[in-house]
Amino acid sequence: MSLFDGMSCGQIALNKLGIQVEKYYASEINVHSIKITNKNFPKTIQLGNVEHLREVELRELGKIDLLVGGSPCQNLSIINIDRSEHSQGLDGEKSKLFYEYVRALQIVKPKYFILENVESMSNEDRDVISKVLDVEPIMIDSALVSAQDRKRYYWTNIEGVEQPKDKRLVLRDIMEEKVDSKYYYERTYDPLDLSKKIVTRLHLNTHDLLKRVYNENNKCATLTACRGGYKQKKVYIENENKIRRLTPLEYERLQTVPEGYTEGVAEGHRYNMLGDGWTVDVIAHILSFMK
Template sequence: MNVLSLFDGISCGHIALEKLGIKVDKYFASEIDKNAIKVTQHNFPETIQLGDVTGVRATDLPKIDLLIGGSPCQGFSLSGKQLNFDDPRSKLFFEFVRLLKETKPKHFLLENVKMKKEYQDIITEFLGVEPVFINSKDLSAQSRGRWYWTNIPFEREYKKKKEVYLKDVLEPYYDSGTISDDEIQNQLTNLLSTSKYRDTFKWKRDTQNRVLVTRPDGLKIQRIGRIGEGVHKSEIITVLTQPFVFDGKEIRKVNPLEAERLQTVPDGYTAVNGTTDNMRYKMLGNGWTVDVIAHIFGGLA
């Protein structure tokens, strides 16, 4: 199978194919992030890097069997400024459409975030298939809903796997990178009042991103949108880019290894020489949840 992956990131699609034992003859990747390319080439040195997607031409490639991609989503997201198809980042979607027409693959997959219905309908019209919404919480320890447009005949109605909780991916001990009391105070200002009310958190109007909530049998990540002021009972929260956890003694960031597990990426996959923790967080955040992609690719096996 020859694969063309646009906006490839750290090649989560390749990981999913490998996990299923699907033979890949040639894997072509279009990516411009040098750190992501470094991670990909470290793990899959046979990957053929093509550079900027606007320069990719089907005439330079062999027959492509599978075209995949998750075009930059800033122009589609329900969060933030409600950008639209006039945004340069959104226009990269049409590069996917162009290469779909040029390469005429047997199968394709496009992933994207929640968006306005009008944008979703435009994508559906161009790709000719109805999307399916999958939340990764059915297959992993995090809640991350995404839309998938594909002609792969995978099982769209499926029984949820046994729920995986955050406690299942956390390291037993984490003895470095602890956040100081001062930083905790700065980050949680106006969210946590006195110790008397430490189990009660007050949301600020600009609170967004992720929340960690407790359950009797463990912790589970939930992703939320922008919310108003109010009081919500929970032991653990985060308003930062990386999730935070409470391990019984202190609030700390999820470390990169744990972030890999949340994305069902192999342990240490992004631990490439020269990549910082922040780089790893960013690459993993931009990547796919591998087990979700593997579920879809199951229709190819």
Template sequence: MNNINVLSLFDGVSCGRVALDRAGIKVDNYYASEIDRYAIQIAQKNYPDTIQIGDVTKWDEWELPKIDLIIGGSPCTHWSVARRDRETTSDGIGFQLFKCFADSINKFKPKYFLYENNHGIHKNIKNEITKYLGVEPIMINSSLVSAQNRKRLYWTNIPNIQQPEDKNILLKDVILDDVLPVALHNLYGGFKEKAVRVFEGKSPTIRTAAGGGHIPSFVKTDLIHSEKAIEYMNRKVKDGRDHWDFGHHSDIRNEKSSAVVANFFKGVPYNVFKDWDCIRKFHPIECERLQTLPDNYTEGVSNTQRYKAIGNGWTVDVIAHIFKNIK
């Protein structure tokens, strides 16, 4: 199709723009509604021609040309199962933010739209969104195209959406070999394993700070990442603790890897995984790879803001898969 005009609500770091590029869709104008200054900084670094139009609640004041595609995923903070005051009806703040998306569709009447939200939101919310948008949601798990489990619902009028082909991407395909572990061994008073959720296989969903909780999640593995990591840990060996010698384990590059869990919290820990008896945070590049973003896409702000931006973002290859059906 010809070059299109796109309106991206709750734009974040413009993951939708990356997905449009991957789908081979040319953009004339990309209008982004976002209020987080760090997300805007990242988006403008990567796409300087992005037209920032501000707060989504001001949608009725926008004067825009013909819009061909409206995309967005409103914050699911108020709908999270982790909240004691979780909203389960359409009279709360969460649904009012969604309504900005629905009202924008009614005002600008695009040919296509795509709305995304968490698979775990209450069925009442799902049903109300479906009623407003007039289409049934499609559930796609990011595990098909990435090294993380991330179940999301997609409401769209883009036709013929099927499940993506499983790319069989595992943790070994995204980790950096030269990132040394952060010594948070529980013998030093770090995180106690009995208080930790342990996973095998793909990574659970990348989340943002508001998801709640302070207990980190680990992936259970006995594999070593690199010779540098082995040397680092062996320097930590003390008299009588010869079980800290990890040099005999296999190299993760030669094994099937369990995926890492990537939890994003406002404070420490952001995202951690268990390596032997050690815990280390994920590098922002590894987290970008979990979301299938380009390496260093979020570079230029603090790591705190990078982790937050990545957790707030979309799994790009899922969105690109959907966009490829735009004609």
């Protein structure tokens, strides 16, 4: 069972490990994410809004071996540009959905569980989650398995999870060679410094995070849910002396999602669900410790 299933990265991870899934129950409300899940895994049983799942319905599902979920982090993450949503912690409108995960966990009593969330939350929120789940989180940075920095906490009762091996990937390793001209920016920018991870800033009248242009010889910063409006991550292409945004395919590679997996919805939705999603290889790594 997967709560806040998004585009079903949990299912991709199980699939990558060759684990046969008898039934995969998903709770998700975003129609675009559901469309992508159903395209790739037509047998997924969609349960709808987690808040509407009544106890009796959960019990009727029968034995659940594995419960996974990455509850929304808008109120926990420091990477949220909209300050009004930030700092409310676990009581925030979106992040309090964590308690729906706890409710399901207590009802279905799965053999294994994984809860994922941002590493940038407050220590108080982290400790509340650890206390409620009765386990300390393991912090894994997706940078070990991909070309993206993404520090996340994973609370799990799967024992003996170690850190994945470092694949030492950088942006250049996952970038497409030729991309459409629509991905390039014609904007001016600050002087370049190729020794830095952020090589320059585009001249845009917006939040500093959105101006940053990354070095192709380094890691990309954490992908976040975004639709358009200059929100995608940007990279400087040295041999072209040009700046462009990353493509949806590059976002897929940064999350170790199979290539083309999110095709079938508008590009904005692809970036959005990939920014919201899991790094599949981290989840597969954790699941590989199941007995």
